[in-house]
Amino acid sequence: MKVVLENLTKQFASRQKKGEVVTAVNNFNFEIPDGQLIGLLGPSGCGKSTTLNLISGLETPTTGKIYFGDEDVTNLPPEERGVGLVFQNYALYPHLTVEENIIFPLQNLKGAQKMTKEAMHQKAVETAKLVQIDGLMERKPKELSGGQQQRVAIARALVKIPKVLLLDEPLSNLDARLRLQTREELRRIQRETGVTTIFVTHDQEEAMSISDLIIVMKDGVVHQIGKPQEVYDEPVNLFVAQFLGTPQINVFEGEIRDGQVWIGEEAVLDAQGREDRKVWVGIRPEGFIPDENGPFTCKMDRVEVMGRDVSVVSTHEKMTGKSIRSIVSAENKFRPDQTEVKFSLKPYKVFLFDRESEERV
Ligand code: ATP
Numbered sequence: 001m002k003v004v005l006e007n008l009t010k011q012f013a014s015r016q017k018k019g020e021v022v023t024a025v026n027n028f029n030f031e032i033p034d035g036q037l038i039g040l041l042g043p044s045g046c047g048k049s050t051t052l053n054l055i056s057g058l059e060t061p062t063t064g065k066i067y068f069g070d071e072d073v074t075n076l077p078p079e080e081r082g083v084g085l086v087f088q089n090y091a092l093y094p095h096l097t098v099e100e101n102i103i104f105p106l107q108n109l110k111g112a113q114k115m116t117k118e119a120m121h122q123k124a125v126e127t128a129k130l131v132q133i134d135g136l137m138e139r140k141p142k143e144l145s146g147g148q149q150q151r152v153a154i155a156r157a158l159v160k161i162p163k164v165l166l167l168d169e170p171l172s173n174l175d176a177r178l179r180l181q182t183r184e185e186l187r188r189i190q191r192e193t194g195v196t197t198i199f200v201t202h203d204q205e206e207a208m209s210i211s212d213l214i215i216v217m218k219d220g221v222v223h224q225i226g227k228p229q230e231v232y233d234e235p236v237n238l239f240v241a242q243f244l245g246t247p248q249i250n251v252f253e254g255e256i257r258d259g260q261v262w263i264g265e266e267a268v269l270d271a272q273g274r275e276d277r278k279v280w281v282g283i284r285p286e287g288f289i290p291d292e293n294g295p296f297t298c299k300m301d302r303v304e305v306m307g308r309d310v311s312v313v314s315t316h317e318k319m320t321g322k323s324i325r326s327i328v329s330a331e332n333k334f335r336p337d338q339t340e341v342k343f344s345l346k347p348y349k350v351f352l353f354d355r356e357s358e359e360r361v
Contacts, residue, residue, distance in 0.1 A: 001068050001163040001196050003032040003055060008064035010050050024050040026220040028064070032213070037190045038198045039207030039228075042217035043243070048200040051217075052166050055198065056083045068163050081164075084157030084195070088169040092141040092152055099124045099137040102155045127155045131189060147178040151185070158193060165190075167199040171206065183210050204244050208232065216240050233348075238358040241282045241351055247311070247325040253355070254281035261352065264319030268295050269345055271352075278355040285311070287349025288326035290334075294344035298324055303334050310334075314341050 008028040014020035024047040032038050040048050053059040055066060057078035065074045073081050092101050102124040106115050115123070128134040131151040141149055150170060157165055170186065171179045187210040190197045201207050207214050208228040216224045216231065216239075224231050224240045235241035241249050252263045255278045260267040263281055288296070290312075298314035301323070312326045312334070326343065334341070354361050 002034045003164055003196060003198070004065075004067040005030055005051075005055075006065040006067070008054060008066065009062050010047075010054055010059060011062045023220045025054065025061075028222055030215070030222065030225055032196060032198065034196055035194045036196060036212040037187065037210060038196075039211035039214040040198055040200045040217065041204060041207040041214050041243075042202065044202060046217045047220040048202070048217060049168055052168050052198065052200055055164065056085055056166050057081050082160070082162050084160065084162035084165045086150075086153045086157045086165070086167040086170050088172050092149055092156075094141050096140070097137065098128070098133060098139050098141075098144070098152050101141070101152055102127055102159055105156060105160050123159060124155075127159045130158070130192060131155045131185070145178075146174050147182050150174065150182060154186070154189065158189075158195070161193075162195060165193075165195045165197040167197065169200055169202075171201070172203075179206075186210060205246060208244065216243060218243075234360075235282075235351060236360050238280055238282065238353040241353070241360075245284060247285050247327070249282045249284050249351075250322070250324050250326075252281045252283070252316070252320055252322060254279050254352075256352065261350070263296075263316070266295050266297070266319055269347060269350055274361075277361065279361065280353040280355060280358065282351040282353060283324075283345060284349040285325050285327040287346045288312070288324070288328060288343040289346060290328055290332045290341060291344040292342055294342040296343040296345065298341050298343065300334070300338050300341045305330065312341060 005028045008025060009023065010025040012022045012024055014022050040051060042048055050059060054061055057076060061074065065072055067073065103120045106120045106123060109115060125134055128137060131154050133148055133151045133155065136144065136148060171182050174182055183206055211228055213225060214228050214231055215222055218239055224236045231240065232244050235244065254261055254263040256271045256274050257276050259272045261269040261271045261281060299317040301313045301315055304311040308330055309327050310330050312328060314324050316322050316324055352361050353359060
């Protein structure tokens with residue numbers, strides 16, 4: 001089911017300052033295509049949960065509309081929207097077994113939808129198989145691991161075949177290894193069901209790794225929507241460039257002058273035909289090429305071996321004093337006593353942002 005947000009805004013009375021208003025969601029306009037997995041991404045407090053709550057119906061918008069397909073659901077209560085919800089803390093019923101938890105949403109169906117006990121059992125088994133917990137049906141939540149509990153929560157959200165599945169930080173209570181595994185599972189389950197899924201995370205790597213599309217937000221404003229690789233390769237502004245990527249993009253004060261990009265007194269890149277202006281120069285860690293004749297001269301601090309690649313930590317000492325993190329192929333050999341390293345740059349890994357507006361130029 002396609003989800004459309006139209007001029008959607010949500011304001012709250014501030015919890016901190018009496019009489020002030022917080023705009024948690026500021027004029028959202030976007031369309032989530034049917035059957036896709038969408039990662040809603042941004043720093044803490046940027047309005048991710050509020051967006052999800054508006055889509056589920058747990059919050060009512062201040063202005064604007066929400067459509068599921070062509071249907072305006074803005075004024076429908078949550079139970080009539082056909083959404084499946086999964087929260088960070090699973091919220092399973094502790095006194096019920098896994099099977100009873102999964103069939104819970106089926107028990108209150110009315111009229112023609114009403115199901116027999118046998119049909120509910122069948123449905124529970126089918127859904128449990130999908131999330132691979134069908135061997136645990138008689139257990140109580142406390143007898144399950146965090147990852148298994150999260151699967152039960154996902155099964156419960158899927159059992160009624162929702163139009164839209166909404167997950168709020170679904171993996172954040174899991175340890176690192178389980179988190180990795182469960183995110184792959186989430187991708188698989190979503191592919192198998194084809195349910196339009198929106199999941200909230202503040203973890204950019206998590207969002208990038210499994211989403212069809214990511215929506216990057218800050219302070220209640222959508223900054224960029226796109227395929228993960230596209231957003232990484234073509235960030236629209238400094239915030240998006242800094243938010244995506246580990247290690248983080250390196251940022252220097254610089255300027256475009258006489259057809260070149262300058263950082264300090266070094267002309268680091270060609271910028272023929274571009275208007276002179278002050279800029280932020282963003283260089284992705286993988287944008288540095290060790291090159292004896294390169295324009296970027298740094299003091300070598302240390303080399304961290306990461307297998308196929310090495311991370312070179314250096315300081316752009318004479319010019320900006322800034323620490324630089326670069327990722328280069330392990331085939332580049334550095335001497336243990338090496339004190340200096342020179343780099344040239346991959347132009348497509350360098351982004352220029354206006355110094356004032358921080359928009360990409
Ligand atoms: P986190 O990642 O920390 O959960 P988030 O991106 O999900 O954050 P929201 O919980 O949507 O952000 O909050 C967005 C803004 O709206 C924050 O400034 C928050 O304090 C404010 N806010 C959210 N709910 C309310 C409320 N019921 N009353 C007042 N302010 C609220």
